[in-house]
Amino acid sequence: MAGPGFFAAPRAWPSAILAIAVLSSSCTGRSAYTAPVTKFRDASAVVIESTKAYLVALNKTERDHYIDDQVAGGAPIQLIKIEEVQVFGPQAIAARMDALDRLADYTELLYRLATSDASESIKGKAASLGTALTNLSGRVNGLTGADDAGFKRAVSSVFPVVAEVLQAIVERRLEEGLRKAATTGAAPVNTLIEAIKTDAELAYERKRNALSKRRADAALAYNTVATKGGRVETATLRRLADVVSKTEDQWEAFQTARPASGLDAMQRANLALEKLARTPHPQIADFASFAAAVEAFAAAADRVGQAVRQLTDLQDRNRP
Amino acid sequence: MTHLDVIRMVGNVLTEIDVTVGSLIPGDPDMVVLQDLRRLLDSRQLTLSRQVFDENTARFQEAAARLRAVNADIEGTIRRIDDMTAVIQNVTRFLDAVTSFMTTIGAFG
Numbered sequence: 489m490a491g492p493g494f495f496a497a498p499r500a501w502p503s504a505i506l507a508i509a510v511l512s513s514s515c516t517g518r519s520a521y522t523a524p525v526t527k528f529r530d531a532s533a534v535v536i537e538s539t540k541a542y543l544v545a546l547n548k549t550e551r552d553h554y555i556d557d558q559v560a561g562g563a564p565i566q567l568i569k570i571e572e573v574q575v576f577g578p579q580a581i582a583a584r585m586d587a588l589d590r591l592a593d594y595t596e597l598l599y600r601l602a603t604s605d606a607s608e609s610i611k612g613k614a615a616s617l618g619t620a621l622t623n624l625s626g627r628v629n630g631l632t633g634a635d636d637a638g639f640k641r642a643v644s645s646v647f648p649v650v651a652e653v654l655q656a657i658v659e660r661r662l663e664e665g666l667r668k669a670a671t672t673g674a675a676p677v678n679t680l681i682e683a684i685k686t687d688a689e690l691a692y693e694r695k696r697n698a699l700s701k702r703r704a705d706a707a708l709a710y711n712t713v714a715t716k717g718g719r720v721e722t723a724t725l726r727r728l729a730d731v732v733s734k735t736e737d738q739w740e741a742f743q744t745a746r747p748a749s750g751l752d753a754m755q756r757a758n759l760a761l762e763k764l765a766r767t768p769h770p771q772i773a774d775f776a777s778f779a780a781a782v783e784a785f786a787a788a789a790d791r792v793g794q795a796v797r798q799l800t801d802l803q804d805r806n807r808p
Numbered sequence: 809m810t811h812l813d814v815i816r817m818v819g820n821v822l823t824e825i826d827v828t829v830g831s832l833i834p835g836d837p838d839m840v841v842l843q844d845l846r847r848l849l850d851s852r853q854l855t856l857s858r859q860v861f862d863e864n865t866a867r868f869q870e871a872a873a874r875l876r877a878v879n880a881d882i883e884g885t886i887r888r889i890d891d892m893t894a895v896i897q898n899v900t901r902f903l904d905a906v907t908s909f910m911t912t913i914g915a916f917g
Binding site for chain 2: 697703715
């Protein structure tokens with residue numbers, strides 16, 4: 489898999505929340521920020537889950553693609569071939585899922601930091617997340633595949649930054665940690681989001697390839713029966729036509745289930761938030777601008793999330 | 809042009825091939841040829857998606873530009889099922905261009 493991977497995210501999503509958190513703790517009343525902070529957290533969660541769905545599905549996409557191909561060609565299925573087409577091994581997948589889960593935990597922690605006064609509870613969560621990240625680092629270091637190089641590189645560059653922020657939270661140097669993360673991350677954050685987008689787009693392209701093939705196979709199966717001559721039962725044709733129809737529904741839904749569109753909106757929201765965090769005396773227009781960017785991000789995340797869910801539902805219903 | 813752009817370009821051609829395959833009469837000998845070419849192109853895309861390449865080299869960019877030129881030449885021709893000879897020639901030409909691109913960037917090891 490090309491690109492540094494999804495795991496650049498810790499600086500990305502949290503940074504934006506951190507920016508809001510800094511503002512909420514130092515500029516105006518916290519309550520004014522609860523809605524955008526909540527929106528950002530929720531939108532991030534949707535994008536994390538959608539990206540995870542693509543990553544989890546990547547190996548399955550390749551397996552099913554191979555199996556469908558063998559079925560369509562009446563060829564034998566070989567387990568050795570199934571293993572060959574896997575993009576990641578089981579340990580590599582598990583490490584990536586673990587990393588994304590920890591990122592979701594981190595985003596949640598920062599959301600709490602921006603919206604809650606329960607500092608002891610936040611401190612405890614920061615400490616346990618720090619431990620989980622240490623364990624994950626060890627696990628990632630144990631990965632040996634050539635495909636893991638980018639992932640390992642991303643983790644090794646991002647985790648120390650996260651660890652620094654967590655340490656500040658545990659030591660109750662909240663504002664220092666928050667401000668540092670909010671004001672120094674603009675360029676790396678968007679570079680990292682770009683890397684996430686590349687990985688998600690790769691997964692999307694392989695999925696597009698598999699669905700496209702399935703469309704052709706469905707039409708071919710129908711046409712084979714419809715043109716073979718002799719009497720064909722209408723029920724048989726109806727069943728095969730239903731498969732064509734459902735496959736076309738999937739294909740249509742898939743066109744909007746593109747995780748990169750959510751990540752694009754995330755990049756724009758991040759830029760707006762960074763800009764606000766760097767503004768010495770933000771005015772109403774500055775706040776309105778970042779609130780609008782968060783709204784746009786939330787809307788894009790919602791669209792992607794719904795499309796991914798719709799696609800999953802259609803695939804589940806289409807199983808024999 | 810990026811690594812992802814190339815993968816997307818290959819995906820677009822695969823999609824065009826599938827539309828053609830799904831429109832041919834079963835048993836058409838051209839279909840088998842087209843399906844074999846698709847299998848090879850799919851394998852190339854998988855190989856590309858499993859590797860990391862330095863896109864910022866002249867070698868990568870020049871090879872990608874050559875591939876893009878071939879793609880531009882064949883664009884819109886793969887669905888013309890009334891001229892399957894040309895369809896197969898064009899898909900073969902694109903596959904050869906992808907193979908040449910991958911050889912140039914060292915994708916085959």
